[in-house]
Amino acid sequence: MRYLPLTEADRASMLARIGVAEIDALFADVPDGALLRDLPDLPRRKGEMEVERILGRMAARNVAASSVPFFVGAGAYKHHIPATVDHVIQRSEFLTSYTPYQPEIAQGTLQYLFEFQTQVAALTGMEVANASMYDGSTGTAEAVLMAHRVTRRRKAVLSGGLHAHYAEVVRTTTQMAGDEVVSLPPDVTASEDIIARIDDETSCVVVQSPDVFGNLRDLRPIAAAAQKHGALLIAVFTEAVSLGLVESPGAQGADIVVGEGQSIGVPLSFGGPYVGLFATRQKYIRQMPGRLCGETVDAEGRRGFVLTLSTREQHIRRDKATSNICTNSGLCCLAFTIHMSLLGEAGLSRLARINHAAAIKLADALAAVPGVEVMTKAFFNEITLRLPKPAAGVVETLAGQGILAGVPASRLYPGQGLDDLLIVASTEVNTDEDRAALVTALTGALA
Amino acid sequence: MMNRQGRPSSTEGSVLAEHPTFTGNRALAQEEPLLFEIGRADVTGVDLDEPEAFTPRLGGLERTVPIGLPGLSEPETMRHYVRLSQQNYGIDTGLFPLGSCTMKHNARLNEKMARLPGFGDVHPLQPVSTVQGALELMAELSRYLTELTGMPAVALQPKAGAHGELCGLMAIKAAIAARGEAETRNVVLVPESAHGTNPATAALIGFKVRSVPARDDGWVHIADVRPLLGPDIAAIMLTNPNTCGLFEPRAKMIADALHECGGYFYCDGANFNAIVGKVRPGDLGVDAMHINLHKTFSTPHGGGGPGAGPVVLSERLAPYAPVPFVVDVEEVSYKDAGPASVSALVEAARGRGTVTSDEVLALRKPELFSKDGWDAAVAELRAAGIEVTGDPSPLVVRHSSLDLIEDAAWYDEDAQPFGRMVAFHGQMGMFVRALAYMLSHGADGMRQASEDAVLGANYIRASLSDLMSLPFGDKPCMHEVLFDDTWLADTGVTTLDFAKAMIDEGYHPMTMYFPLVVHGAMLIEPTESESKASLDLFIAAMRDLAMAAKAKQTERFKGAPFHAPRRRLDETGAARKPVLRWTPPAPVAAQAAE
């Protein structure tokens, strides 16, 4: 087997050194009957070519985003990733290292984490950011738990613009912990009155912008109202590129900002791995979940970096920890950081403008399709359409024609009367031809 | 002085100390500033064309505050991160004996497979008909995981081991709630030797944590568990093989005792690498166990993640598994959201004379996903005088045999999902890599890998036990061997010092000070990826160091590492005055403020 260096002779001499006659003597603590005699009922080893053939066949049954006009978003976005990113993250020293518990031989990881934290703090307009959560959805649940700790209250209010899956993850996690969650109904046009739902028992209000339907929301009045009641504003985003063009949540008064970083450097990969961005105010750092990298000096006074404030974490605090997270999204942080370094402020804001311009073009073109109503007025790169018939069937029909048109709202909100809504995203990868193909196909499907 | 391979190793009259450089660089060892110190706000390494002029529709929310993100050109970016990488130790650099972490070889075939456009470039919310291969891969991975563990079901979504623990405990909590015992059954037992994530996870969802004391043989004793059992016990979280590197011989008895008292048996499967193809946790009464794909199944640790932590579930917990899950449409029945059947659709459409193909597909009857089934339905409608308009998606009819259940309301089995753990469907990128590993090894290779991992750890034990102390006596271990620091008594050298001296010898240290039940713990896990020659060199280095420690050559240890990119770092200072991000040096900050 190509991955196993020991030869039969090696094994025999090692057993001899150990002083046992056969390998199963080392499994003597396994109770009688539980040690398997037969191999598991699975195929035998395979060479590289055969594995490539099998997995290649499976991969070929999927429609890759790059191979079709592609407008699917709703929490994960198709962006171009510079070749440098994927090369560097595959360098052995990054790919095959562990969590930097031995900082003297992990400065590479620690320095990029410090850069990552700085970039995320800058992007979100916050004072500090951690070294990642698993993804945006689990990060949002952690943010709610953190708000409960900070405020010593146990009620979260979730906007109807929060991604359905994020809301479900928050509900599942916090209700299991016995906390209260108030979820507002799906809010397609950003018209809910969330401020009216904040009271003196509210620990946090969770608002996404751009929201799941594409609407940009003004966080400032919500931040002010939250503050008045002693509650925290948790601002969520799923499209990190939007922050290149839109006022940062921090500048709008958010107390915790949490989002999905996939758009910067991380491939779609059918939903994971992604990278959760998590930022807050300096005064809350001891309540933060997740790892933090900090600057320090070594014994010769040279600058270096270490994991720090770990007395918040599970390996020190056990059942009193701020979170149970251990393995996080390290390598995706690196991808994010490299892509962000390549973009820089100039590149990111241009990329954001391209996305916004693409979405404007798309909105105007789709508004002209008979029967289509564009529901979203203020947006970044995503809009919601009302169609004259159920969107799920339309999406299937267009998929059959080789166009991936978007996400039917009914997929995220089944049985909630949103069947005629279609969520459509447009990014820098879409060409004018892509948009024309969508318009033509949609016109046909609705005729 | 010559090293064991006959190459000079001496640093006497150290070149480093006696020949300082102006730059602080030492040839290939380069000092690298922070991105923020070399980047410029107006530089970008990505060529993008400015879009045609447009009027923004941002609702007045345009950014007013600059972000403060420097950029680098492409060559600068490459050099910056390559230099950083050279300050890191990885598995590809050398033996990485980090106990409990299973730092085995990461095959590049697996990377290549995860990057196939059909896996890497697929959106989680594409129509199910366009991701049949992705669902097939998830189903196949599930088959492997359930077969290897002897468990009936698996939830793939958890994003790492700790998240898997959360998934398992949530299923347990849901099962307890379904029995009406939510209020009363709220204690989780956790042995003192457990990983910190175990108690942290239990506490996260409101369980009380009670610890099970450690014994001096490294095992959890049924006699210590039994007195703690009662109507308030929800579960025990037992690691097996345990964190002391030993198989828990009484695991099944403990499981039975838990079940008798109405509780559940959660197994922390972080150490599954010792027993793949040798022992099936399902045979030992396990109700839930997470599998760290980034350990046992070799998806790269990537400097701290991402990982994946699928959880296998017993018959009793399977109904509570979270959404989403993959099902074979041939084998399930769906609840109907619309009319219950084609005949009901006939009723509904009477008078209209037509139905759309979308309406028919919306019935979500499994038979509609085959060509024959589709034709039969169309014929039935036609016989009732109703025409089907519009073509069904050819993709749907031709390919769909797997479906993704994201909302249990569709699904007619006795599923009662406890909810959802993540947006989307889990760590697909890791699923591909893990399945590539499993296909490559096969049943025979996986069993051999476990045997080799156990063999290697015992070989190290046998080769070091005369010098270093084994806390539980000289008995066989699983895939990792645990030493304590008794043997260092009176040497002035601590476990930490010893670890840092290993760095100078070119090794990543073992796991230190874990598990907590052993003083000065040193947990060594070589994995199956090491050749005998590599193990022999490691053992020789460890023996040399051990003898130096016993000979009280403390300076070798106290100041170590001497040869790493950094000497020991001031962790206390870092925590006392946390600096968690770069800020511009004062004068620049003052300018920006103007």
Ligand SMILES: Cc1ncc(COP(=O)(O)O)c(C=O)c1O
């Ligand atoms: C015994 C044990 N349990 C649980 C975990 C947590 O796993 P993860 O880091 O994947 O969350 C680890 C590893 O870190 C471990 O060693």
